[in-house]
Amino acid sequence: MRIAIVYDSRTGTTKAAAEEMAKMAADAGHEATVTSVQEASPGEVSSADAVCVGSWTEGLFFILQHATKATMAFIDSLTLDGTPAAVFCTYKTSPGKMLDKMAAALEARGARVTGRFRSRGPHAPEGFGDWLRTLAGA
Ligand SMILES: Cc1cc2nc3c(=O)[nH]c(=O)nc-3n(C[C@H](O)[C@H](O)[C@H](O)COP(=O)(O)O)c2cc1C
Incomplete structure (x- = not known):
């Protein structure tokens, strides 16, 4: 499968996590692309x-956490039709409800969000490997 x-x-940190995720996807036999929201093409994705889609956690460390404006604007630029999707973030103290908000925004664009992942450092989040295994047709 082609995974964007x-x-x-x-x-x-989030870039390094995303790159490790792309490597895991490639190792599982997928064709993975990894691109920043600033550079990604909404059409290709x-x-x-x-x-x-992943973002660093922006907020007041224990409250008011949210994905970055650029992340949410990118999500809003997508046109999906039942595409399996996952959201992820890197954080220091707590991501609050940002993953649910990212998932809701992706679903509003037509995605079927089947994974929500968090990582405290520059590594692929726990659970991502399992999510990859839920995708058919590697
Ligand atoms: C302005 C600012 C606000 C942040 N707010 C939060 C927060 O509310 N909760 C949290 O867990 N981490 C928070 N962080 C930590 C970052 O989300 C975390 O270090 C992240 O991994 C950085 O990712 P990056 O290296 O990809 O930018 C904040 C960092 C900055 C610079």
Whole structure:
């Protein structure tokens, strides 16, 4: 499957996590692309077989956490039709409800969100490997 992984990263943590995720997807036999939200093409991402969108956590560390504006604007630029999707974030203290909000926004664009993942550092989040295994046709 063609899996588009898109991320927003300020200091490189989320980028590194996304790159490790892309490697895991490639190792599982998928064709994975990994692109920042600043550079990704909404059309190309919309035509992928599965989509994964990640952001660093922005907020007041314990409250008011949210995905970045660029992440949410990118999600809003997608046109999906039942595409399996996952959301992820990197964080330091707590991501609050941001993953649910990202998932709801992706679903509003037509995605079927089947994974929500968090990582405290520059690594693929726990559970991502299991999510990959839910995708048919590697
Ligand atoms: C302005 C700012 C606000 C942040 N707010 C939160 C927060 O509310 N909760 C949290 O867990 N981490 C918060 N963080 C930590 C980052 O989300 C975390 O370090 C992330 O992994 C950075 O990813 P990046 O290196 O891809 O930019 C904040 C960081 C910054 C710079």
